């Protein structure tokens with residue numbers, strides 16, 4: 001199946017070919033025709049599935065069918081984080097290079113005036129985070145009367161981050177006649193309530209459950225004392241000559257502390273979390289992508305949606321509070337057919353969390369040890385890997401391993417199908433509200 005056989009115009013197909021994509025991913029196979037048909041769409045899809053192109057390509061085609069008459073925007077894409085907004089905007093620019101569509105992005109943490117100027121010039125596609133969009137609306141810098149298509153990207157994370165009130169305010173301002181696309185990794189009751197009020201007889205789209213034990217992500221655990229974690233991480237970075245490793249910590253403070261210690265140890269590192277200015281976050285990500293920073297230390301929310309191509313290595317410096325976040329984290333590696341490694345440094349006090357993760361992914365992670373770093377307090381060696389079917393159905397089964405063979409570049413192998421969107425569950429919502 002090719003992009004052109006899905007009904008996309010030659011200009012849009014050329015833009016995908018420029019990116020090196022020859023085959024549509026499973027989510028694209030389903031979402032592109034659905035969006036082109038003009039219907040509302042409810043899609044269960046995570047970052048890493050190719051979802052951005054899944055809604056952007058058909059959206060661009062629908063807009064290209066008629067020219068803009070006013071200042072726009074004609075399509076509004078809402079995302080939870082600034083980084084994701086910037087990435088989606090980059091994708092829109094890439095895919096729209098051969099069509100006369102103008103895109104802009106607005107998010108908080110940076111000056112509002114340049115964003116106002118851009119909007120004044122007119123825009124077809126506006127990518128925005130909800131808070132800044134409301135600010136711009138209240139300052140009369142944007143109007144919504146021309147919006148034909150609304151996309152809520154990573155809707156579950158938007159709700160987790162407390163954007164529901166802004167979203168509802170924005171929805172109330174949009175023209176009643178419009179196409180709505182809702183993308184979410186999970187379908188909690190909160191998301192379903194939102195979807196019921198928003199979507200009109202939606203086409204449901206979902207890719208087959210992605211196996212968290214994907215063969216192309218090698219996962220392992222280093223039992224180690226908390227006090228030894230930084231030294232062990234430094235050693236692993238050096239011994240393995242890792243040039244690009246994403247490290248997760250539970251807290252912003254922990255991310256800062258670890259970054260400083262690594263820097264002191266002569267390993268270039270940068271932290272990315274919600275307390276950093278937008279400039280600092282963008283810079284850290286750019287330096288990391290450019291290979292100027294070896295270690296990017298991130299909290300869960302800040303890392304959500306980061307599209308860093310072919311990330312070979314992810315390290316959990318601390319395990320996440322919510323087992324499902326483990327699946328999100330390791331999904332940063334082994335993407336788009338590449339192989340990856342996910343390592344967790346686990347201290348004895350995290351034994352329960354590890355057991356929760358292993359229950360969720362229905363697999364015991366292999367333990368490794370490093371000479372000189374053996375823990376004084378041991379982890380239980382064989383936690384009961386009791387399957388818990390109620391948990392295994394939610395976030396996890398929609399998780400981030402992608403089941404593609406290693407070394408098969410730029411193509412998606414999984415088959416579409418599986419459960420219908422909306423039946424997934426969201427477990428562990430409370431724990432997700434950690435600050436980024």
Ligand code: AMP
Nearest residue numbers: 021023024025047048049050051052410
């Ligand atoms: P997303 O889920 O939108 O964050 O996309 C994940 C990654 O897959 C991005 O790096 C995209 O550039 C890439 N991608 C999107 N569509 C395809 C495709 N059809 N074939 C190969 N890679 C793709």
